[in-house]
Amino acid sequence: MNVRAHMSMLFHLDKCIGCHTCSVACKNLWTDRKGAEYMWWNNVETIPGAGYPTQWQDQQRYRGGWEWDGETLRLRLHSKAGGLMKLFYNPALPELDNYYEPFTFRYQDLFNAPAGDDQPTAIPISKITGEPMEIKTGPNWDDDLGGSNTYAWNDQNFANLPETVRVQMQELERVVFNYLPRICNHCLNPACVAACPSGAIYKRAEDGVVLVNENKCRAWRMCIAACPYKKVYYNWSTGKSEKCILCFPRLETGQATACAHSCVGRIRYLGVLLYDADRLPQTAMVRDGELIDAHRDVILDPFDPQVIEAARANGIEDSWISAAQDSPAYKFVKLWKLALPLHPEYRTIPMMYYIPPLSPIVSVIEEELYRLDVSEDIRDFELFDRVEAARIPIQYLANLFSAGNGTIIEAIIRKLLAVRIYMRRKTVDGVIDEKTLALLEEAGTNAEEVEAIYKLTTQPNMADAFVIPQYHRESAIEAWNDPLVHKGETGLGYIQPPHRGE
Amino acid sequence: MIWDTIFFAILPYIALTLAIAVTIYRSIYRPFTVSSLSSQLLERKKLYWGSISFHYGIILVLLGHLLALLLPRGLLLWNAVPIRLYLLELTGLALGIWALAGLSILLWRRLSEKRVRAVTTPMDLVVLIIVIISALTGVLIATLYRFGTSWFTVIFTPYILSLFVFQPKVNLVAPLPWLIKLHVINFFIMLAVFPFSRLIHIITYPLGYLVRPWQIVIKNREVQGTSKLLHPQGE
Numbered sequence: 260m261n262v263r264a265h266m267s268m269l270f271h272l273d274k275c276i277g278c279h280t281c282s283v284a285c286k287n288l289w290t291d292r293k294g295a296e297y298m299w300w301n302n303v304e305t306i307p308g309a310g311y312p313t314q315w316q317d318q319q320r321y322r323g324g325w326e327w328d329g330e331t332l333r334l335r336l337h338s339k340a341g342g343l344m345k346l347f348y349n350p351a352l353p354e355l356d357n358y359y360e361p362f363t364f365r366y367q368d369l370f371n372a373p374a375g376d377d378q379p380t381a382i383p384i385s386k387i388t389g390e391p392m393e394i395k396t397g398p399n400w401d402d403d404l405g406g407s408n409t410y411a412w413n414d415q416n417f418a419n420l421p422e423t424v425r426v427q428m429q430e431l432e433r434v435v436f437n438y439l440p441r442i443c444n445h446c447l448n449p450a451c452v453a454a455c456p457s458g459a460i461y462k463r464a465e466d467g468v469v470l471v472n473e474n475k476c477r478a479w480r481m482c483i484a485a486c487p488y489k490k491v492y493y494n495w496s497t498g499k500s501e502k503c504i505l506c507f508p509r510l511e512t513g514q515a516t517a518c519a520h521s522c523v524g525r526i527r528y529l530g531v532l533l534y535d536a537d538r539l540p541q542t543a544m545v546r547d548g549e550l551i552d553a554h555r556d557v558i559l560d561p562f563d564p565q566v567i568e569a570a571r572a573n574g575i576e577d578s579w580i581s582a583a584q585d586s587p588a589y590k591f592v593k594l595w596k597l598a599l600p601l602h603p604e605y606r607t608i609p610m611m612y613y614i615p616p617l618s619p620i621v622s623v624i625e626e627e628l629y630r631l632d633v634s635e636d637i638r639d640f641e642l643f644d645r646v647e648a649a650r651i652p653i654q655y656l657a658n659l660f661s662a663g664n665g666t667i668i669e670a671i672i673r674k675l676l677a678v679r680i681y682m683r684r685k686t687v688d689g690v691i692d693e694k695t696l697a698l699l700e701e702a703g704t705n706a707e708e709v710e711a712i713y714k715l716t717t718q719p720n721m722a723d724a725f726v727i728p729q730y731h732r733e734s735a736i737e738a739w740n741d742p743l744v745h746k747g748e749t750g751l752g753y754i755q756p757p758h759r760g761e
Numbered sequence: 762m763i764w765d766t767i768f769f770a771i772l773p774y775i776a777l778t779l780a781i782a783v784t785i786y787r788s789i790y791r792p793f794t795v796s797s798l799s800s801q802l803l804e805r806k807k808l809y810w811g812s813i814s815f816h817y818g819i820i821l822v823l824l825g826h827l828l829a830l831l832l833p834r835g836l837l838l839w840n841a842v843p844i845r846l847y848l849l850e851l852t853g854l855a856l857g858i859w860a861l862a863g864l865s866i867l868l869w870r871r872l873s874e875k876r877v878r879a880v881t882t883p884m885d886l887v888v889l890i891i892v893i894i895s896a897l898t899g900v901l902i903a904t905l906y907r908f909g910t911s912w913f914t915v916i917f918t919p920y921i922l923s924l925f926v927f928q929p930k931v932n933l934v935a936p937l938p939w940l941i942k943l944h945v946i947n948f949f950i951m952l953a954v955f956p957f958s959r960l961i962h963i964i965t966y967p968l969g970y971l972v973r974p975w976q977i978v979i980k981n982r983e984v985q986g987t988s989k990l991l992h993p994q995g996e
Contacts, residue, residue, distance in 0.1 A: 334975075339970055339971050340971065342970065343966075343967065343968070343970060343971070346797075346966075346967075347812045347813050347815075347816040347817070348801065348805075348808060348809050348812050348813050349801065350809075352801055352802070352805070353802075354801070354802060354803075354804075354805045355802050355803055355876070387803070387876050387879050388875045388876055388878070388879045389879070390875065448976070449976070452975070452976055452977055453975040453976060455970075456967035456970040457965070457967050457970075458967070458969065458970070458973055458977055460977070461977040461978065461979045462976070462977065462978045462979070463978075463979060464978050464979060464980040465980070473793060474792035474793050475792070476796065477795065477796055477797055477962060477965045477967070478796045478797045478798055478799045478962075479797065479799075479967065480799055480801065480802070483802075493799070493802045495800065495802050495803055495880060496880065497793075497796075498796035498797070498798040498799065499793070499796060755791065755793060757793055758793075758794070759794075759796075759798070759880070759882070760791075760793070760794030760795060760796050760798065760959065761794070761882055761884040761885075761957060761958050761959065
């Protein structure tokens, strides 16, 4: 057993209101620079939708992630020799228009325009060329199903849904959407690291953050195509790759990441997961339907004495082990089995997790009146017995979060519904009857667990939601340098601005 | 002639010194500036036709030059049969034209594409012009002064080797036509510009990728105990 610790984030999709505050916090902190204007290390996209960059899930086009043929695991992008042959031109690389051309407006025109009959306008200016441009697309162009004929109905995750379901979803009465916040997944088997010819990208052992060493990056740009989530970006100005750094300077000083800290809906949780690095091959190389089980297996129980011993042997501090025991990520992912990784079939073993969203209550039109779709024989109008009738098709969620395995999604949805039904009985009716307890059992849970899920879902305070252990940077410094020498060095020396080379 | 001495006995050493010293300095102290500065994100169609043609053309032509330098006898033996000589000459010429065509597309792209122009520095144009002169004179020499694959081995192979033993045989290159001299002088200028420009990305070609493991994990913190052994502070 080779125990390593990982800082993971959890997104409770039911709570996301799609306000993009996370994206703005991230942009203001990290990507508000020349060459980075078009980058959104954190973005929130509407599902169903085309996403950002457009159609990023189309791996036939972008060739991201890994392929498993039953025996060997291969990068979908290239073999090592093949990658070196494609350095001069990488056919799978997205171009700027797949994201959007960043723009601003010439605001001075509003003040400097000569007096006239018309209102002056501020014309859009390209942030790249500095010249006037026509805006064709922009960040979140398809927000809230905008332009859904072009975007949402071409969502890759509809691919194996029956035609009837797809047609239904386009009807105004059945139309449904949700939000999907996305950051770098800081994968355990990152395709970007594997694809980098320079070896500039690496995974930090102590918390699993995947980082680009920009001093080693040579702009071969294979990482950008290889990342199936398209979360590595090319800075066209400096000629270097950049990506989400999980706000490690904040984590190291005990603060939550900017996106999590600013989250209005408080959908984000941060916590440590312990995993077994020796089991990674078994986790990535199983059939699609078994990926989630394998993924849950690689995460270790932080209360298991053997695990604790192995963790200590690997140099994981006790503060990290106790953080792993308190981790909301551990509870939602492993204990309650409610949270799933995004697109596990890319086999990068992503370490950011999502709790799938519940659907709005189904209604029907009868005599031109909207009615809840409830009949006598149904126990609850949440459709506990008919999750397949949910407005977000189970198969659609399965395509996103469980490599197409619908039974995993159904179990999660039923458990989430059980929490709702139980709490409604408790707070509205005031009594928990036998029927409700039977329903909990059917959902594979019990009253105690339901209460715990309810509490962590609805009422977490900051210390519950963000369990950030001490990073002990001092010991990292000690490993490299004499602390007294280091103390004398800080604040001195020349700083080289990250400017484009000649 | 004094100019021959300057260009063929002094310039090469200045260029080589700059190339080596500045490359080492830049790699160690200014690593952030070392990049191939790809602009594929900004424009891809013209790059496809330009970059692939240029890179593969020029790499093969350069390998040909290297072959003539390292294996002059082998090359002469190969060229002893006329059909093989014609085949080699034609291949070299075709590759040169391929590279030149790619370069022209790249120059056209750099000047015509607004987005690419936005990231173009004066040095980018200097590099393009030097490389174009190199490819153009090379193609012209291959057409006008035929069978370079043979005469290179008796003129340039000894000349270049003489540079490495610090006894430059200027008399070998002095009587050559000006076009060939230009090709050589231009190469020395390219060598001098190399460490100051994006040309430096040539030496970062990542051959190490072939042998490294797929995944890279870096441990910032040593395993407890070993770090104490490595740094016995307070002892």
